[in-house]
Amino acid sequence: MPEDLIPELRKAIKEERLCRVYDHYLGGIREFPTIYLVNNKVIGKWFASKRYAKNEYKIGRFLLENGVHVPEMYQMVPPDYRFSLFKKAVNDSEGVIDNWFILMQRLQGRHIRNLFKGKKKEVAVRQFKTEILKVLDLGILPIDCANSENSLFDIYQGALYLLDFEMWKKRGKKSDIEKIRREIMDIDGYEGFEDFVTI
Numbered sequence: 001m002p003e004d005l006i007p008e009l010r011k012a013i014k015e016e017r018l019c020r021v022y023d024h025y026l027g028g029i030r031e032f033p034t035i036y037l038v039n040n041k042v043i044g045k046w047f048a049s050k051r052y053a054k055n056e057y058k059i060g061r062f063l064l065e066n067g068v069h070v071p072e073m074y075q076m077v078p079p080d081y082r083f084s085l086f087k088k089a090v091n092d093s094e095g096v097i098d099n100w101f102i103l104m105q106r107l108q109g110r111h112i113r114n115l116f117k118g119k120k121k122e123v124a125v126r127q128f129k130t131e132i133l134k135v136l137d138l139g140i141l142p143i144d145c146a147n148s149e150n151s152l153f154d155i156y157q158g159a160l161y162l163l164d165f166e167m168w169k170k171r172g173k174k175s176d177i178e179k180i181r182r183e184i185m186d187i188d189g190y191e192g193f194e195d196f197v198t199i
């Protein structure tokens with residue numbers, strides 16, 4: 001990602017260009033307040049702290065290097081130090097970066113629960129299991145992965161991608177990892193996935 005996308009991120013913040021998806025369950029548009037559309041291929045995700053941003057960035061890169069389907073993490077973006085004497089004050093007419101962000105690859109996809117019933121949904125669930133098992137094999141504890149909004153199925157590529165690693169633990173406790181492994185192995189088709197997501 002050679003170009004400087006920070007001005008574009010500011011613009012997206014200022015214009016409140018947020019990630020929106022159609023949600024069949026709600027019967028309407030769902031908006032994600034922390035995900036900005038920088039351009040067609042890149043999103044900017046807002047984090048409540050540097051610690052969470054760093055955790056997501058590091059784990060995301062590690063997972064990609066190890067062949068897990070995740071978006072590519074491009075860059076961590078620090079907040080503007082608006083009151084510092086040493087840094088240039090940011091003009092309010094530009095979008096203000098008020099906390100840490102990550103610029104990452106934008107995926108084109110749907111949440112599993114929003115896929116139409118049938119083969120695609122089953123394929124997506126199977127891939128979800130495969131990807132989470134790869135994560136567990138790397139010794140990582142995927143906290144909150146059971147939330148069905150934390151993965152996206154690319155319908156054109158037919159591939160499922162995992163999202164949202166800010167709370168994941170790089171070195172998870174063995175007993176916790178084995179507990180999730182058992183639960184994941186037990187998922188049989190979409191019905192099993194729905195049960196899993198309620199845990």
Ligand SMILES: Nc1ncnc2c1ncn2[C@@H]1O[C@H](COP(=O)(O)OP(=O)(O)OP(=O)(O)O)[C@@H](O)[C@H]1O
Pocket residue numbers: 019021032034035043045071104105106107108149150151152163164165
């Ligand atoms: N790289 C991406 N490409 C496309 N859409 C994304 C990407 N990352 C996140 N999204 C969309 O934004 C939603 C929220 O993302 P994510 O879970 O990472 O954010 P969050 O701030 O942790 O939200 P929450 O607190 O609700 O879990 C996802 O369900 C997905 O629809």
Ligand SMILES: [Mg+2]
Pocket residue numbers: 147149150164
């Ligand atoms: Mg999430």
